[in-house]
Amino acid sequence: MAEQQPQQGKRSNSRVIAWCMAGVVGMFAFGFALVPLYDVFCEITGINGKTGGRYEASASSQVDENRTVTVQFLASNGPGMSWEFRPVVRSVKVHPGESKAVNFFAANPTDHAMVGQAVPSLSPSEGTLYFHKTECFCFNQQPLEAGESVEMPLVFIVDPDIPEHITKLTLSYTLYDQGQPANVSGPVRADKTTNNNG
Amino acid sequence: MSAVADTHSQEHHHGPVKGISRWLLTTNHKDIGSMYLIFSFAMFLLGGSMAMVIRAELFQPGLQIVQPEFFNQMTTMHGLIMVFGAVMPAFVGLANWMLPLMIGAPDMALPRMNNWSFWLLPCAFLILVSTLFMEGGAPNFGWTFYAPLSTTYGPPSTTFFIFAVHIMGVSSIMGAINVIATILNMRAPGMTLMKMPLFVWTWLITAFLLIAVMPVLAGAVTMMLMDINFGTSFFDASGGGDPVLFQHVFWFFGHPEVYIMILPAFGAISHIVPAFSRKPLFGYASMVYAVGAIALLSFLVWAHHMFTVGIPLAGQLFFMYATLLIAVPTGVKVFNWVTTMFRGSLSFEAPMLFAVAFIILFTIGGFSGLMLAIAPADFQYHDTYFVVAHFHYVLVPGAIFGIFASAYFWLPKWTGHMYDETLAKTHFWLSFVGMNLAFFPMHFLGLAGMPRRIPDYALQFADFNMVSSIGAFMFGVTQLLFLFIVVKCVRGGEKAAAKPWDGAEGLEWTVPSPAPYHTFSTPPEVK
Numbered sequence: 158m159a160e161q162q163p164q165q166g167k168r169s170n171s172r173v174i175a176w177c178m179a180g181v182v183g184m185f186a187f188g189f190a191l192v193p194l195y196d197v198f199c200e201i202t203g204i205n206g207k208t209g210g211r212y213e214a215s216a217s218s219q220v221d222e223n224r225t226v227t228v229q230f231l232a233s234n235g236p237g238m239s240w241e242f243r244p245v246v247r248s249v250k251v252h253p254g255e256s257k258a259v260n261f262f263a264a265n266p267t268d269h270a271m272v273g274q275a276v277p278s279l280s281p282s283e284g285t286l287y288f289h290k291t292e293c294f295c296f297n298q299q300p301l302e303a304g305e306s307v308e309m310p311l312v313f314i315v316d317p318d319i320p321e322h323i324t325k326l327t328l329s330y331t332l333y334d335q336g337q338p339a340n341v342s343g344p345v346r347a348d349k350t351t352n353n354n355g
Numbered sequence: 356m357s358a359v360a361d362t363h364s365q366e367h368h369h370g371p372v373k374g375i376s377r378w379l380l381t382t383n384h385k386d387i388g389s390m391y392l393i394f395s396f397a398m399f400l401l402g403g404s405m406a407m408v409i410r411a412e413l414f415q416p417g418l419q420i421v422q423p424e425f426f427n428q429m430t431t432m433h434g435l436i437m438v439f440g441a442v443m444p445a446f447v448g449l450a451n452w453m454l455p456l457m458i459g460a461p462d463m464a465l466p467r468m469n470n471w472s473f474w475l476l477p478c479a480f481l482i483l484v485s486t487l488f489m490e491g492g493a494p495n496f497g498w499t500f501y502a503p504l505s506t507t508y509g510p511p512s513t514t515f516f517i518f519a520v521h522i523m524g525v526s527s528i529m530g531a532i533n534v535i536a537t538i539l540n541m542r543a544p545g546m547t548l549m550k551m552p553l554f555v556w557t558w559l560i561t562a563f564l565l566i567a568v569m570p571v572l573a574g575a576v577t578m579m580l581m582d583i584n585f586g587t588s589f590f591d592a593s594g595g596g597d598p599v600l601f602q603h604v605f606w607f608f609g610h611p612e613v614y615i616m617i618l619p620a621f622g623a624i625s626h627i628v629p630a631f632s633r634k635p636l637f638g639y640a641s642m643v644y645a646v647g648a649i650a651l652l653s654f655l656v657w658a659h660h661m662f663t664v665g666i667p668l669a670g671q672l673f674f675m676y677a678t679l680l681i682a683v684p685t686g687v688k689v690f691n692w693v694t695t696m697f698r699g700s701l702s703f704e705a706p707m708l709f710a711v712a713f714i715i716l717f718t719i720g721g722f723s724g725l726m727l728a729i730a731p732a733d734f735q736y737h738d739t740y741f742v743v744a745h746f747h748y749v750l751v752p753g754a755i756f757g758i759f760a761s762a763y764f765w766l767p768k769w770t771g772h773m774y775d776e777t778l779a780k781t782h783f784w785l786s787f788v789g790m791n792l793a794f795f796p797m798h799f800l801g802l803a804g805m806p807r808r809i810p811d812y813a814l815q816f817a818d819f820n821m822v823s824s825i826g827a828f829m830f831g832v833t834q835l836l837f838l839f840i841v842v843k844c845v846r847g848g849e850k851a852a853a854k855p856w857d858g859a860e861g862l863e864w865t866v867p868s869p870a871p872y873h874t875f876s877t878p879p880e881v882k
Binding site (some may be wrong): 168169170173174177178180181182183184185187188189191192195199202235236274276282283331333334335 | 528532
């Protein structure tokens with residue numbers, strides 16, 4: 158700081174300023190540290206319906222034939238997104254531990270090529286920790302030419318450890334407009350997406 | 356500390372310089388304190404006139420006076436100006452004036468930085484207020500500026516708003532550093548920490564809160580700035596961000612912020628109640644520990660502002676109980692004030708009237724806060740007028756009445772004249788009635804389900820809203836009387852003694868009234 162006293166008394170102002178400035182800088186950094194901390198916190202607790210990234214299925218996972226969990230699918234468009242976007246089936250019944258594949262349908266009705274990015278959210282949030290995606294279209298951006306349509310795959314496993322009282326999970330996807338394909342081909346655009354949660 | 360006094364007296368051997376440069380270049384804590392207080396009152400009137408627009412629109416159901424877009428700008432700007440422009444600078448002004456006088460110091464520890472931190476404020480508010488005249492209008496997303504309202508859907512002026520918040524933050528942080536350095540380094544010989552007046556204690560703790568949370572606010576608005584202008588996705592779900600993260604970061608700042616706005620008032624009330632009860636303050640040490648406990652707890656309760664976003668049950672329970680726990684140290688303080696008055700030789704001059712009203716009405720605001728803290732019940736109250744009633748009950752009779760009480764208490768010391776007691780009592784009673792008329796019906800409106808931040812409402816809310824508006828107009832007009840009282844007191848009046856209140860205690864009453872331009876060039880001895 159420029160405002161130091163010409164002489165220092167036995168109690169030093171510059172020391173107080175230094176400590177305070179350290180506090181200020183530290184707390185400013187803490188504000189930004191909250192961003193990764195929040196992600197870690199969400200991953201551990203499963204709040205906010207943030208589902209995990211790609212799951213590597215282990216061979217040992219057993220299928221629990223005695224239980225059935227209903228998984229419902231929702232698809233909606235983010236602001237300004239003009240694609241047609243819907244699940245091919247609205248809901249499926251699965252046994253915990255069983256690997257299940259479903260498809261989502263997307264079509265670009267506009268007259269220009271576009272890129273979409275789907276962001277998932279699971280409800281109830283308590284179930285997030287027990288819902289694993291081994292393959293998901295939401296891991297990547299989806300380019301579509303004008304008028305083109307696509308069926309996008311999702312493969313998931315409901316964990317056998319899922320609490321007894323959860324009998325229904327709702328997986329909701331929101332599809333966001335990511336601009337023209339030309340914009341996303343470069344590394345700049347790829348870096349911009351910080352989406353690492355699938 | 357003699358170093359400060361020496362450099363200072365070389366600059367101003369014969370009192371203040373004349374003309375505008377006295378105010379532009381001053382390093383005198385009394386000048387800077389006065390400027391803070393005047394600036395704060397100007398902002399209070401500006402923010403208040405916006406509240407008048409809000410209440411005029413809500414006088415009757417339907418859209419009468421303003422369009423919803425402008426209404427939203429008014430609620431946003433009213434909140435921002437009152438919080439950052441009126442309440443916080445008023446307390447910094449009181450700190451500038453009174454801290455050196457209370458601890459026997461010749462000036463603040465960092466007088467030139469003091470000047471700078473004041474003059475940043477008018478710049479910040481010039482930027483903020485200028486957004487009203489920009490294309491797309493002023494910020495319209497509420498003073499809490501939740502993303503994505505303020506990022507994806509914010510007006511173009513949002514970037515100016517962010518810059519203004521940055522400048523205010525710098526000003527507050529510099530003010531806080533100055534307060535800490537002054538209190539830690541410049542106390543008169545013999546004044547140990549536990550002999551410090553309570554206003555000094557509460558300001559020391561407030562300054563630490565400011566240093567801890569203003570940078571977090573700066574971080575939050577910086578993230579907004581990057582989301583809006585540089586294509587990051589901190590709060591944008593399409594890029595992997597999370598809008599709820601904004602609320603966590605904001606309220607991590609926001610909850611300590613509400614204590615920043617009330618703790619200095621606690622300190623001032625702890626001087627005024629003993630002075631007019633003619634008894635020493637009951638439980639000095641417990642007051643200090645209570646303030647410290649409130650400050651620490653304030654970092655652990657932020658999520659009670661966002662129970663409805665979907666927090667896990669364990670989180671809701673934690674934040675609920677931590678919030679309810681704050682009632683304990685607050686209760687200690689209220690108990691001590693009441694016990695100080697108990698069997699005291701009470702008299703009710705204007706400062707005491709405001710102080711007693713502070714204790715009663717702040718407690719009501721505290722109780723509605725407890726109701727809001729109960730997580731399952733909060734789902735009904737959330738974003739209704741009940742919340743508006745709650746925080747106006749803690750901020751108007753809390754912070755604002757605390758400032759009025761302080762102003763009347765120390766006006767004789769500042770001006771050398773007694774204020775007009777009859778007018779001051781009139782100011783009190785009109786404020787008291789107007790304030791309760793304005794804000795009490797909001798409890799009922801909120802419980803009946805009227806949402807906040809709307810320009811129009813269902814017909815069944817009409818009567819209470821009309822009562823509320825009448826009270827608000829009454830409270831608003833009354834504040835012009837305060838301006839008149841202060842101007843009259845500055846210009847003349849009965850000569851004030853060095854210690855105009857016979858029960859008052861503290862070093863500030865040992866210097867003549869008005870306090871000379873330079874005081875305590877030789878530090879007093881505190882026994």
